[in-house]
Amino acid sequence: MAEPADRRTLGVCYYPEHWPEERWPVDAAQMAETGLTWVRIGEFAWSRLEPTPGDLRFDWLDRAIEVLGAAGLKVILGTPTATPPRWMLDKHPDMLAVDKEGRARKFGSRRHYCFSHHGYREECARIVTLLAERYGANPHVAAWQTDNEYGCHDTTVSYSDAARAAFRTWLARRYGQIDTLNAAWGNIFWSMEYRTYADIDLPNLTVTEPNPSHVLDFLRFSSDQVVSFNKVQTDILRAHTDAPLIHNYMGRVLDFDHFAVGADLDIASWDSYPLGFLEDRIDVDDAWRRRFMRQGDPDFQAFHHDLYRAVGRGRWWVMEQQPGPVNWAPYNPAPQPGMARFWAWEAFAHGAEAVCYFRWRQAPFAQEQMHAGLLRPDGEPAPGLDEAAAVARELADAPAVGDAPKQAAIVFDYASVWAWTAQPQGADFTYFRLVFAHYRALRRAGLNVDILPPDTRDFTGYGLVAIPGLLAWNESLRAAVAGAEGVVLIGPRSGSKTAQLSIPDALPPDMQRLGVTVERVETLRPDAPIALQGGGAVTSWFEHLDTDEQVQEATVDGLPVVIARGNLRYVGGWLDDVAMSRLIETSASAAGLDVLHLPDELRTRLQGGARYIFNHGTETVRAGTWPGVQDIPAAGFVRLPA
Numbered sequence: 001m002a003e004p005a006d007r008r009t010l011g012v013c014y015y016p017e018h019w020p021e022e023r024w025p026v027d028a029a030q031m032a033e034t035g036l037t038w039v040r041i042g043e044f045a046w047s048r049l050e051p052t053p054g055d056l057r058f059d060w061l062d063r064a065i066e067v068l069g070a071a072g073l074k075v076i077l078g079t080p081t082a083t084p085p086r087w088m089l090d091k092h093p094d095m096l097a098v099d100k101e102g103r104a105r106k107f108g109s110r111r112h113y114c115f116s117h118h119g120y121r122e123e124c125a126r127i128v129t130l131l132a133e134r135y136g137a138n139p140h141v142a143a144w145q146t147d148n149e150y151g152c153h154d155t156t157v158s159y160s161d162a163a164r165a166a167f168r169t170w171l172a173r174r175y176g177q178i179d180t181l182n183a184a185w186g187n188i189f190w191s192m193e194y195r196t197y198a199d200i201d202l203p204n205l206t207v208t209e210p211n212p213s214h215v216l217d218f219l220r221f222s223s224d225q226v227v228s229f230n231k232v233q234t235d236i237l238r239a240h241t242d243a244p245l246i247h248n249y250m251g252r253v254l255d256f257d258h259f260a261v262g263a264d265l266d267i268a269s270w271d272s273y274p275l276g277f278l279e280d281r282i283d284v285d286d287a288w289r290r291r292f293m294r295q296g297d298p299d300f301q302a303f304h305h306d307l308y309r310a311v312g313r314g315r316w317w318v319m320e321q322q323p324g325p326v327n328w329a330p331y332n333p334a335p336q337p338g339m340a341r342f343w344a345w346e347a348f349a350h351g352a353e354a355v356c357y358f359r360w361r362q363a364p365f366a367q368e369q370m371h372a373g374l375l376r377p378d379g380e381p382a383p384g385l386d387e388a389a390a391v392a393r394e395l396a397d398a399p400a401v402g403d404a405p406k407q408a409a410i411v412f413d414y415a416s417v418w419a420w421t422a423q424p425q426g427a428d429f430t431y432f433r434l435v436f437a438h439y440r441a442l443r444r445a446g447l448n449v450d451i452l453p454p455d456t457r458d459f460t461g462y463g464l465v466a467i468p469g470l471l472a473w474n475e476s477l478r479a480a481v482a483g484a485e486g487v488v489l490i491g492p493r494s495g496s497k498t499a500q501l502s503i504p505d506a507l508p509p510d511m512q513r514l515g516v517t518v519e520r521v522e523t524l525r526p527d528a529p530i531a532l533q534g535g536g537a538v539t540s541w542f543e544h545l546d547t548d549e550q551v552q553e554a555t556v557d558g559l560p561v562v563i564a565r566g567n568l569r570y571v572g573g574w575l576d577d578v579a580m581s582r583l584i585e586t587s588a589s590a591a592g593l594d595v596l597h598l599p600d601e602l603r604t605r606l607q608g609g610a611r612y613i614f615n616h617g618t619e620t621v622r623a624g625t626w627p628g629v630q631d632i633p634a635a636g637f638v639r640l641p642a
Contacts, residue, residue, distance in 0.1 A: 008348050008395050010388060011038025011076070011356035012374060013320060016064040017048045018363060023379070024064060027360060028071035034374075034385065035392020038356055039068050040319065043078025043148045044110070046127065047085035058134055069140025076246070076319075076356075077141045079131060079233055081124045082148035083110045092119040097158035100204045105155070109367065110148075114158040115225035116166040121232060128236045136240030145319070146233045146247045149271060150226050156255040157222045159202045168197045170221045184500045185213040212422040213501045219418035223256040227264075234264040248319035249311070251304050252281045254432060257414040258311045259453045268312030271320035271358065274301050274343060276329035283433050291600075294336035295635065298603050298616040299440045301343065303451075305350035306439075307412065310451045318347045320358035323384030324372025332370070336618065338635030340387035345394075345637055349605040349612040351401055357388055402608020405642075406461035407593055408447040410438055413454035416471040419501055420493075426523030426540055431469050434492075434574060438466045441577070441584040446596025446604050459484040463591035464584075468571070470494035471501075473510055482513070484567060487591040489583070490514065491571040492541050496521075508543075515565045516547040518572065529576065531556045536579030543572035552586075553579065602626070611640045 012031060016024055031039060041064060042049075050056055065075050089095065089107050096104045097114040105112055113120050135141045150156070175181040178194055187193040192211060194200055203210035203218050234245050244266035249258055251270065262268050274296025278289055282297050292298065308316045323340045325332045344355040363369050364377040374385040417431045424430070442449045447464070457476045459465045463486040467477075473495050481488055495510035496518065497503060504510040508518040521543050524530065529537035533554050538561060545560045552569065553562035561573045562583060575583060588595050596604070601617030613629060614637045615621050621632040632638055 007353070008398060008401060009037040009354045010035060010344070010392050010395070011040065011074075011354055012036050012388075013040045013356060013359045014068075014361075015044070015359070015363075016041060016067075017045050017060070019361070021060070021063065024067045025071070026379075028068050028073060031068075031073060031360065032071045034389045035395075036388070037074055038076055038143070038354055039073045039360075040076040040078060040145060040356060041065075041068070042131075043080060043145060044083045046080035046083055049080060050085065050127065053087055053091065056130065058130075062134075065135070065138060065140050073140075074142035075138075075140050076143040076145055077131065077135055078145040079124075079128050079147055081113075081127070081146075081233070084113055084120065084123070088120070088123060092117065092123070094161060095120040096160070097155060098160040098163075100157075100159055102159065102205060109153075111153050111155040114160045114162050115156070115222070115229045116158065116160065116162040118162070121229065124229075125232050125236060128233045132237050132240035136237070136243075141241070141243060143244050143246055143267075144237055144241065145269075146230055146237075146245065146265070149248055149250050149253075150230070150261065151253040151255055152250050154255075156226055156253075157219065159204050163222075163225075164202050166225065167202065167218060167221050168200055170224065171200060171217065172197045174217075185211055185217075186502060187211070212419075215422035216415075216419055216501050219255065219421065220415065223260070223414065223418075226256040227260045230261050231264050244315075246317065246319070249308060251277045251300065252432060254414060254417040258307075259414070262311040262313070265312070267315045267317060267353070268308040269317035269319035270304050270308045272301055272304070272318050272343065272347070273320070273322045273326055273329075274339070275322060275333060275335060276326045277301075279329040279331055283430075283436075292616065293331075293333050295339060295616045295618070296343070298600060298614075299436070299443050301346060302350060302443065302449075302603065302605075303436060303439050305347055305352065306449055307451045309351050310412075310453060314351075316352060317354040317356065318344075318352055319356050321347075321355050323357045323374055323388070324382055325370070326372070327368050327370035334372075334383075336635050337383070338387065338633075340384040341391050342614070342635045342637065344388075344391045345612070346605075346614055348398070348401070349607050349614075349637075351404060351607060353401065355391075357384065399608050399610060402610075404448055404605075404607045406448070406450065406463075407606075408442050408464040408588070409450040409452050409459065409462045409466070410435060410442070411454055411456060411465070411467045411470065411477070412451050413470055415454070415499075416469055419471040419497065420469065423501060425521070428526060428540055429523065434469045437574075437577070437580055438468050438489075438584070441580045442466070442588075443603055444581060444598050444600075445584050445588055446598055447588060447593060448606050456480050459486060459488070462486050463593045464588050465489070467494050468492065472497055472499045472504075478511070481511070481568070487567050487569065487587045489569045489571055489587060492543060492573055493521075509570060513565070514563075514568055514570045515549040516545050516563050516570045516572070519544045519546050530573070532561060532575075532579050534579070534582060536582065537576050538573035538579070539576050541574040545570075545572045553583070602632075606642050609642050611642045613638050613640070 095117040359373040361375040362373040496508035549563040551560040615632040
């Protein structure tokens with residue numbers, strides 16, 4: 001079983017099939033000496049486990065597990081379904097995913113399968129069953145990982161024949177009579193009505209934009225295919241092992257519902273690559289990237305720590321932690337010295353049970369040969385090894401994980417991601433960017449932030465809750481808003497549609513208790529913000545509001561932007577950083593929360609009776625900058641009594 005939730009541990013990802021067998025005991029001993037507890041193996045090894053159909057060769061894996069276990073290490077065994085071997089394509093030539101332009105995504109890298117292909121699913125069930133039967137009771141196999149990085153490389157959505165057939169079945173189950181679907185999608189528009197489900201194609205290669213309701217349902221379906229694919233594996237594993245089941249999610253992969261996948265798992269984990277993500281997954285300017293090029297964005301990792309803590313219902317790990325330069329980003333700088341230690345402690349401050357570095361030894365071949373490990377390709381120590389060992393020593397004297405106080409929360413909804421992908425209305429409108437803007441402002445105010453799923457039933461204990469960009473209300477969330485005692489920020493764009501992407505009869509925000517109606521919406525050019533009386537501006541998205549409630553923020557022309565009714569606030573525009581920070585700070589103060597005014601480099605987190613203060617900058621923060629705090633070196637942190 002996994003270590004208790006109040007115990008922090010370290011681990012590493014290892015590929016025994018990449019190295020001579022005589023090296024395995026040397027590596028295992030050095031891992032244990034470094035202070036590592038966990039070793040993940042096997043997730044890409046299908047071709048060595050089954051080089052030809054039915055030719056099963058588990059003997060080498062038996063020996064690898066025994067070597068690692070004999071050194072006192074706990075094995076996380078990955079199912080190898082992310083990398084089907086070449087013979088699989090001969091057996092199932094139509095198993096490949098197809099992109100939006102109708103092109104097959106071919107063999108030669110990884111994740112080359114369509115989630116909807118029944119033949120491949122059966123092959124996955126077969127290999128997982130064989131592994132579970134052989135290792136389910138093995139005392140050294142203390143956890144299991146299903147597949148690897150669902151959705152990575154844009155592999156959730158497929159336009160294959162298998163996906164088309166499965167989508168039609170999914171729609172028939174969802175809607176029943178075809179006329180019900182026609183009404184829900186508004187297919188009377190442009191004579192798009194269907195007579196049977198066999199008439200329905202996938203929403204690509206149309207003359208102009210497809211029906212957004214069609215697109216939204218296709219994205220819902222694609223997410224459900226990931227959920228059901230994962231459940232095939234978890235059902236098999238549950239029958240053979242009591243060890244916890246984990247999946248390793250990624251940063252800003254939004255095309256499947258992680259909460260739904262997580263419901264069938266015991267622990268959520270994610271793969272944290274701060275420098276790579278800064279280059280290709282965060283909407284910031286080049287000056288910001290230069291400023292944090294060796295440290296990573298001060299909030300992006302923290303956002304995902306908090307998200308996956310929610311997905312794991314309190315239990316979460318970092319399954320892959322960047323230890324040095326990576327190979328896959330547009331630019332791949334080396335981390336500032338100390339960051340491999342810093343990133344681990346940042347995760348622990350957000351409640352992580354384990355942090356595992358990727359990888360043990362840098363590969364000298366294939367796609368990831370430029371990706372650093374804790375060891376160099378020749379087996380000698382790389383810079384990250386000493387930092388990992390330092391974390392292991394520090395953990396011995398660290399307090400238990402402990403609880404974190406509730407302060408602020410953000411509701412995060414994957415269906416809203418898909419809805420605004422289907423109908424962005426403005427070229428730069430993305431749900432993630434809107435939510436992340438709220439999250440960054442909350443962090444700048446020094447607040448702990450929890451991420452909540454959209455079916456949350458109450459907000460008990462939170463002084464401040466933000467619900468930005470929500471597609472449609474559900475009854476649970478309506479009840480949570482009605483019972484909230486803290487300040488609740490709603491909008492922009494929240495409640496603007498039904499679940500099927502139509503405008504609600506009551507008009508947005510579809511909540512009478514707010515005392516406001518959105519009369520019309522306009523999206524703004526990036527070079528045409530609307531200035532606010534209190535400073536800052538509305539950008540991207542602006543709503544014209546009909547209201548008699550108290551106006552807290554208005555444009556310089558007097559148009560309402562933020563209105564207040566009791567403890568509720570409606571935000572009728574996308575606020576820039578200046579206005580967003582002001583809104584968060586005034587709302588937090590109204591809720592009785594202590595507000596800090598942190599510079600970009602400093603972030604803080606309350607966890608387990610301690611306050612952690614992290615310096616993401618390149619310069620030492622001198623004593624006196626923070627009351628009662630000594631110097632905080634670059635890539636350093638302090639831990640104080642809360």
